[in-house]
Amino acid sequence: MNDAPDSAASATENEIIWQDALIRRLRFYRDLGITDFYRRETPAELQAALARSASAAVSAQPSPAGAANTAVQEAAISPKPPTTLFTPSRVVLEPAARPAALEQLRAEIGDCTRCKLHAGRNKLVFGDGNPSARLMFVGEGPGADEDAQGIPFVGRGGQLLNNMISAMGLRREEVYIANVVKCRPPGNRTPEADEGATCSPFLMRQIEIVSPEVVVALGQTAVTWLTGQKRPLNAWRGTLHSVLGAKLIVTFHPAYLLRDPNQKKFAWEDLQLAMRELGLRAPQRG
Numbered sequence: 001m002n003d004a005p006d007s008a009a010s011a012t013e014n015e016i017i018w019q020d021a022l023i024r025r026l027r028f029y030r031d032l033g034i035t036d037f038y039r040r041e042t043p044a045e046l047q048a049a050l051a052r053s054a055s056a057a058v059s060a061q062p063s064p065a066g067a068a069n070t071a072v073q074e075a076a077i078s079p080k081p082p083t084t085l086f087t088p089s090r091v092v093l094e095p096a097a098r099p100a101a102l103e104q105l106r107a108e109i110g111d112c113t114r115c116k117l118h119a120g121r122n123k124l125v126f127g128d129g130n131p132s133a134r135l136m137f138v139g140e141g142p143g144a145d146e147d148a149q150g151i152p153f154v155g156r157g158g159q160l161l162n163n164m165i166s167a168m169g170l171r172r173e174e175v176y177i178a179n180v181v182k183c184r185p186p187g188n189r190t191p192e193a194d195e196g197a198t199c200s201p202f203l204m205r206q207i208e209i210v211s212p213e214v215v216v217a218l219g220q221t222a223v224t225w226l227t228g229q230k231r232p233l234n235a236w237r238g239t240l241h242s243v244l245g246a247k248l249i250v251t252f253h254p255a256y257l258l259r260d261p262n263q264k265k266f267a268w269e270d271l272q273l274a275m276r277e278l279g280l281r282a283p284q285r286g
């Protein structure tokens, strides 16, 4: 059977999706008052790393964390978001300009009422950390502690994330942390499609401003909105992906690790992948 017509149609569909993504992104920049920027292609070094990672994945064994978790993770997946959040290249700011750019973005978000999550919000949780971090963590959304303090990952999950960061030989102040949605979903439920679609462009802009080398997606919701693709978490883990010119690595959300500590060893494998890409070594235990 000849599938060429389907392939051609698919290519055209992809072009339309990319064009739509570009138009939406340019409108978003214009709304932020940004009109001057340049485009940087995906770096050759990242392309090579992605190729190496893809080829390693072909011969990789299935993760022992796999099948049992997949059903759990799948159950938590939000409705599929539009694929218009992902662009193949990014705008790169000079490090000195990044703090002001983040402040400007925060000001643009303001006392946001763009989606229904604003109704139950105590404090909007924008992001935290080094505006020029090499490593960025992306979670799902604020919980009760974060909503009270206005800072991401400060509850029990945050303590675990801090421990994960320390195990990598880093301090929390050295990384940048943000969520897909900036306001707490009621009862800590998964953000709904309209909420993610409305808020996630702010996250994408944060990634563009910080320009990290590696983004670690914490859990299903984060990777779904970072990539615009819905797959089981374990289908993402163990290999490099890309988002806005950064290497994307996927692991479990700390809240999930608190519920199932047996998965911590697999999360550590994921973090070691990030460490390899950043040239980091775990600190010696004394």
Ligand code: SF4
Pocket: 109, 112, 113, 114, 115, 116, 117, 118, 124, 181, 182, 183, 195, 198, 199
């Ligand atoms: S979640 Fe995001 S889009 Fe929704 S109200 Fe909060 S800041 Fe605005």
